Amino acid sequence: MTFSILSIITEITAQISGDFEDFIIENISIDSRSMQNNSGTLFFALKGQNHDAHAYIGELIESGVRCFVVDHIPNDVKDKALFLIVSDTTLALQQTAKYYRKLFHFPVIGITGSNGKTIVKEWLNFLLSSHYSIVRSPKSYNSQVGVPLSIFGANENHNLGIFEAGISQKGEMEKLAAIIQPNIGVFTHIGTAHDDGFENQSEKIAEKVRLFKNCEVVVLQKNEEVEKHIVNAVFTWSFIDNEATVYAEKIAEKDDGVTKLNVFYNGNSFCVTIPFEDAVSLSNAMHCISVLLYLNVDVQTIINSVQNLYPVEIRLQAKKGINNCVLIDDSYSSDYQSLKMALDFLEQQKQYQKKTIILSDIFQGGLPIEQLYKKVALAIQNNKIDRVIVIGETISKYLKELPNVISFHSTAKFLKQFNTESFQNETILIKGARSFNFDEIVVLLEEKNHETVLEINLDAIVHNLNFYKSKVKSTTKIMVMVKAFGYGNGGFEIAKLLEHNKVDYLGVAFADEGIELRKAGIKLPIMVLNPENSSFNAMIAYDLEPEIYSITGLKAFLKLVKEKNIASYPIHIKLDTGMHRLGFEEAQLPELISLLKNNNFVQIKSVFSHLAASDDTSFDDFTKLQFSRFTDYSNEVINALEIKPIRHILNTSGIFNYSNMQLEMVRLGIGLYGVGNSQIENSNLQNVSTLKSVISQIRIIKEGESIGYSRKYRVDQEIRVATIPIGYADGIRRAWGNEKGYVLIKNQKATILGNICMDMMMVDVTNIDCKPSDEVIVFGDYLKVTEIAKAIETIAYEVLTGISKRVKRVYYKN
Structure with missing residues (x-):
């Protein structure tokens, strides 16, 4: 579906300045740095508390952009382009998205809640992709700006939309609801995120459920506090209340990483296997199962597909690669919208002029296949990619005319011909659909480090x-x-x-x-x-x-x-x-x-x-x-x-x-x-660094034994001790040991026992249900470097700068 400049002028109440020439909008942009900006772009010059895109209009004109939505025309660009002048450019973006949404009449699932929105969206996309051609929010695009940009991904070949909406204060959801216009609502969870923007939790719930104003039904875990705010029909699920629309009970668990559930619905029951054990994943899975049941998806199809749910990686990650390369790891999804985002991130993080992309067949494009791959080819050319490695029979066929393209019909064939010396001093974007197992390519190209990462x-x-x-x-x-x-x-x-x-x-x-x-x-x-x-x-x-x-x-x-x-x-x-x-x-x-x-x-x-x-x-x-x-x-x-x-x-x-x-x-x-010098200052900052490791081994230590060098810790009763592969050579001060400090495992404190070693530390996990390879947080969101610094009588600067360069750094954006 395309639309023209002329069609939105009335919608956004714009005044025209410059020689008017109507044209079909091929790309909506708010980022002056994107290499996707061209003559088919409509650029919205957004203003925020700390930025003003009007300052970059001159650069955009030079790159070929010829139409802008602005709240004023900077003096240096007058008469150089077509300007649509509005009172509020962010509102104009939202109004344009609202207009565009009305061009489509397929059903839309709208998701909100404090946590789990993106995972439920991605899992629903996976579970329903064989039944529908789906457009969805890329990554976690759920804000006042992210939602409009997500909507513009829709076209006439889609027949289902899945969009998430996130808010942080009153008055925001009404705008998002008008843009998304969902038919089916999903309320994932109510938690403490963004509590500061509301007087109490009841007010926050009332604001969130505004998304569902015109929904035919809202799917949620049975919760009286939430349900009293919902005026629509509800489709509830529960693990404890058999009066819910869908009731599930766990079958006796085995220690094999999966959970079996008996699901009762509409007088019938069936058994599903979910490849997770943690409560959050089970809750997310039940939201998805409930949506599928509401949509009358065949029970056997649900059983077959739910067992293949997978961990969702929604972050773009920059990692250090072999032979002086930088890897951009986006190896779990391949659709056109997220490709454009990944190419922008590649340009942002490139360390070398040479740029390579390894790309699989594109799925869920919603476009005729020939048109889709023309767009993909144009995006690659706009970003001036030096080498294009395509994997998949379809992409190999449609991108074969691109310069510097190398084709493989499968990941296995690429790996068979893999030569480490062919990748040198370059930035490599690895982007593939999950079924192509591009994580195997990442493993080969990533520089090998131990399991501790910052x-x-x-x-x-x-x-x-x-x-x-x-x-x-x-x-x-x-x-x-x-x-x-x-x-x-x-x-x-x-x-x-x-x-x-x-x-x-x-x-x-x-x-x-x-x-x-x-x-x-x-x-x-x-x-x-x-x-x-x-x-x-x-x-x-x-x-x-x-x-x-x-x-x-x-x-x-x-x-x-x-x-x-x-x-x-x-x-x-x-x-x-x-x-x-x-x-x-x-x-x-x-x-x-x-x-x-x-x-x-x-x-x-x-x-x-x-x-x-x-x-x-x-x-x-x-x-x-x-x-x-x-x-x-x-x-x-x-x-x-x-x-x-x-x-x-x-x-x-x-x-x-x-x-x-x-x-x-x-x-x-x-x-x-992320480190200020007062509580007020810190409350305005976000944590930047999270130091993670894993459990190497767990052992039972008997009463009377000791732990670590110099026998600093004496065991007075039998305990369970985990060894973590991180020590003072990695930057963890010895002063943080000997029961003064702790790490977090499964969100629980595990006290450090005895002296911290050069490469290891031992922690008490007697009361923590954990196993080898489980994640360990050394510091991060819930164990601040400021807390560590205070305990060992130093400053946060010393804690951060002390982290050894041998600890691998992984850079990511959501």
């Missing part, structure tokens, strides 16, 4: 960046610190994300860190905060900008640039206003000015200082004194040299506590990585 949530980093952006003016520049291997989270990967999100500067401690970023392709200005005189040559070679903090250093740098006959090389002058670590003191300013007066070899890009106590407002007077000194010292330099440099003094806590001192730039550090 997961980095890129969405959380962007959230934290935007939070601090909201504390300063839109005109204030932002430097982000990526020193110390990105506070332990990774260097290039974080820098690439920041470059993608258009920060102004990166900061590193030493030249070597900056050189590595340059070698990896980072083009942002990079400031080196602790340069050694011996590194000046290398810094110039790699276009790095030194902090100059002493007369000796300044003379050495001036001597070098004179020898090289370099003009206006950017430098940054550090003033000491009370930190007393590095910087020019007041008495040195005349000599500093004398050396720089009428000097054309360098350009003072910025003048800055560092606050000593911005994290502790009890030192408010001292912080204000530092700012006053900085104002006086910097004015003396600026006036004497007649320059207009960037000035900056605020660090992370300074941004939060003293935003009135923001000047022309601020420096964001630990806050980006």
Whole structure:
């Protein structure tokens, strides 16, 4: 289904500016960085608390986009494109999606709840795909913007829609309900997520069920508190109440990783095998079974398909690969909408210019097959993919004309001809339908590390960046610190994300860190905060900008640039206003000015200082004194040299506590990585890093025995002990051992027993139902690095930066 510009002008109440020419919309976009933007794109210039896409319209015009929905026309692009002017661009996007949804009359399942929405959606898609041509939300696109973008994936060949809706405050669901217009509702679960946006749980439930206003039925686990808010017919299920529409009881369990249920419905019963044991998965499965029963799917089909349910991986993950490669792992789905998302993520995370895609047959496209693969080919060409490896008989047939394409009819044939040396210094997107078992390809291409990993949530980093952006003016520049291997989270990967999100500067401690970023392709200005005189040559070679903090250093740098006959090389002058670590003191300013007066070899890009106590407002007077000194010292330099440099003094806590001192730039550090210096600050941040391991072995230790080196823990009664393959060589401080610290297994605390070893630790799992290979959380959402730091009398910086580089980093976005 296509629609034109003319068809939506009335819907969004738009005024037209520019030469009007109607055209068929091929692509809706809100991301100026996407390589899918072209002449068939309608671009909505969304404005948020921390961003304004109007600033990038000029770049988009150069890339071929010719029609924009805006709330104003920037001066530099007037008369250069067609503009549809509206009062609110986000509302216009929603109104356009609402119009587009009305073009279709197939049934739609709308899913909401606190948890489980995406898994239930993906499982329903799997279970119903043999009966319907389905359009669904890609990944977890369930927000005020994500839902409209999901709707635009529908076309005339679909005959069922499955969309999820997520909200965080009152008033949001009504907008999503008008867009999704579901016939069947699914309420997955009510929990504590987004409680802050509501007065109480009852208010939150009432808001969520607005999605079901016009539904013929709502499927949910029997729950009186939820049901009293629903005016529609309900189709309930339960494990404990046989009065529910569907009642299920567990058959005696075996320790084989599956659960058998007797399901009673409409006077009949049948047995299903669900390949999970945990309560959450069983609940999600019962939602799906109930929907299938409501849709009158044959019982035998339900029995056959439910036993093949699988873990859902909804995250795009960037991993380190063999031979200096980066892998983008999206090996569990293959549809056109998610392909476009994966290609954008590939561009965002690419470390090398060479880009490869390994792609299976595309399923659930909803388009005629020839038209579908034309779109796929165009998306690949738009992203300038250097090598295309296609696996599957259908995709091999339709993409054979693409340049640099290599075809295999099956994954097995690809693996048979696999040559590790053919993948070198490139970024590889691995995207395939589950039936193609592309996880086997990931295993071969992924660099081998032990089972301890540090997961980095890129969405959380962007959230934290935007939070601090909201504390300063839109005109204030932002430097982000990526020193110390990105506070332990990774260097290039974080820098690439920041470059993608258009920060102004990166900061590193030493030249070597900056050189590595340059070698990896980072083009942002990079400031080196602790340069050694011996590194000046290398810094110039790699276009790095030194902090100059002493007369000796300044003379050495001036001597070098004179020898090289370099003009206006950017430098940054550090003033000491009370930190007393590095910087020019007041008495040195005349000599500093004398050396720089009428000097054309360098350009003072910025003048800055560092606050000593911005994290502790009890030192408010001292912080204000530092700012006053900085104002006086910097004015003396600026006036004497007649320059207009960037000035900056605020660090992370300074941004939060003293935003009135923001000047022309601020420096964001630990806050980006989810760690603030107060409870209020932390409540606005999202956790970025989760350190995970697994249980290697479990043993029973008898009374009178001891555990670990130096027999530090003595067993006074029989206990069950698990060994975890992580120790102080991985960055876990020994001070966290000896019953002071713990890990989380199955969401329960497992106390660390005895001394932490170099590569291992032992924990008490006497009261935890667990087995070898079960996941262990060392820190993350529910065991914060701040808690560990407080217990061992250090700071979160030390915990994060101490995580060894031998621990594999995995980067993901939802």
